[in-house]
Amino acid sequence: MYEELSVLICDDSSLLRMQFKKTLQSIGCTNVYEAVNGEEAVEKYVKYKPDIVFMDIVMPVKTGLDALKEIIEYDSSAKVIMASSVGTSGNLKQALKNGALDFIQKPWSQSNIELVLSKLI
Amino acid sequence: MFGQLFGNYLLNKAWITPAQLKEALDEQKNARVKIGVLAVNSGYMTADQISEVHNMQMKVDKRFGEIAIELNYLTSEQLEELLATQKQDYLLLGQVLVDKGYLTYNQFEKALSEYKREFSLSEEQFKVVQQGNTDALVKLYLEIPNEIYVDYISLFIRNIVRFIDTTVCIEESFELDELQASNLVYQQIKGYPNIFTGLVLDDNVLLDIASRFSGEQLNLGDELVEGSIGEFLNLHNGIFLINMSNNGIELQMDSQSLNGFCNVKNKSGGYVIPFTINSGKFYLVLAENITVF
Known part of the structure; x- marks a missing residue:
């Protein structure tokens, strides 16, 4: 079901990127790219045009909220899901305002990821 | 508890x-x-x-x-x-x-x-x-006059029990002067108030917490050790920010970092809270302003 899907994971934590990748691979999604900060997230989005982006908020160099804004400016149809531990009402509002489609509160589970993907494809 | x-x-x-x-x-x-x-x-x-x-x-x-x-x-x-x-x-x-x-x-x-x-x-x-x-x-145990620190420490204890080790002990806190760290993982919370949050741990406790939090058997030097200990602090601080936001206080935070050998020196409002888990002792450091060198 997810074999054709390409996903970009943006998180400064190597642990989270590894766990995210494992989870995606376990449901058949192997076309996975990684970015370690907001700046790299924008660069890799432009380069690979992934179907879906999972974006952390608190990241060095450029925050996830700023990267989200730039990605949406570049491609208004980009599907970006915020995945953060900081699900404050302020961040949720800002994420939606900047164009995010959904928000996953960390720590996420495989069922959280699958639910979000099933809504998007 | x-x-x-x-x-x-x-x-x-x-x-x-x-x-x-x-x-x-x-x-x-x-x-x-x-x-x-x-x-x-x-x-x-x-x-x-x-x-x-x-x-x-x-x-x-x-x-x-x-x-x-x-x-x-x-x-x-x-x-x-x-x-x-x-x-x-x-x-x-x-x-x-x-x-x-x-x-x-x-x-x-x-x-x-x-x-x-x-x-x-x-x-x-x-x-x-x-x-x-x-x-x-x-x-009762910690003579810390700052209510927000009390909330922070209470949540930290609950998160240690949730994610790391149910046999956690806290000892009496003390005001920070200068502390030598073999490892310091830290994250700055910004807004009103500004809070420096850090964990000072030796290699053994660092590896233990990182391994337990990630659910992986890690070795010192693995990239995932830094990723895991940083994410633990990040997750805890994220929950703290949500609690504060629910009380009408909106705060932000920088991304987390891990330093090797360094010194932590108090500039203002610094406290150290010693914790002991199965693998040994570590210190939670909270401060308004701090120098790391």
């Missing part, structure tokens, strides 16, 4: 040895009947409902019973009944120490009454402490 603190008290007063405490805490942990088990046993909740509540507990700073009531799995009367059934953890600790012959009943009784006297606890206060209310425990 009170069992661990009382155990630490017995240790500090030389009633028992560190090895005896560790053994007793391990046994007490196994002997403790969890509310979830009691709820299933009583037929109030199903196993699926229990795991749904456990999943939610990873994301929100609430107790099992609070979530179960919110989801209409338990009534408050049922929860009260289950809590009354659950044995007090300090009694289990006492039971293990007496069973092992490390304390006599008389010594246990004497230690308890000395404890109450030393901390000037009324029967009412002692009841609150026994129930493991972490806010009450932190206020």
Whole structure:
């Protein structure tokens, strides 16, 4: 079901990127790219045009909220899901305002990821 | 939770040895009947409902019973009944120490009454402490005048228990002057107030926390050690920011970092809170302003 899907994971934590990748691979999604900060997230989005982006908020160099804004400016149809531990009402509002489609509160589970993907494809 | 603190008290007063405490805490942990088990046993909740509540507990700073009531799995009367059934953890600790012959009943009784006297606890206060209310425990044990720090530390204890180790002990806090660190993981919380949050740990404790949090067997030098310890602090601070936001205080935070050998020097409002888990001691550092060099 997810074999054709390409996903970009943006998180400064190597642990989270590894766990995210494992989870995606376990449901058949192997076309996975990684970015370690907001700046790299924008660069890799432009380069690979992934179907879906999972974006952390608190990241060095450029925050996830700023990267989200730039990605949406570049491609208004980009599907970006915020995945953060900081699900404050302020961040949720800002994420939606900047164009995010959904928000996953960390720590996420495989069922959280699958639910979000099933809504998007 | 009170069992661990009382155990630490017995240790500090030389009633028992560190090895005896560790053994007793391990046994007490196994002997403790969890509310979830009691709820299933009583037929109030199903196993699926229990795991749904456990999943939610990873994301929100609430107790099992609070979530179960919110989801209409338990009534408050049922929860009260289950809590009354659950044995007090300090009694289990006492039971293990007496069973092992490390304390006599008389010594246990004497230690308890000395404890109450030393901390000037009324029967009412002692009841609150026994129930493991972490806010009450932190206020009692740590002489930190800052209410936000008290909330932060209470949540930190709960998150250590949730994600890392249920046998956590805290010791008396002290004002930070200068602290040498072999490893420092830190994250700056910004807004009003600004809070520097850091953990000072040796290699052994760093590796233990990183391995437990990630669920992977890690080795020193692995990239995932930094990723895991940083994410633990990040996750904890994220929950703290959500709690603060729910109270009308919006804060932001920088990304987390890990330093090797360094010194942490107080510039203003710095406190150190020592914690002990199974693998050893580490320090939580909270400050308004700090220099790392």
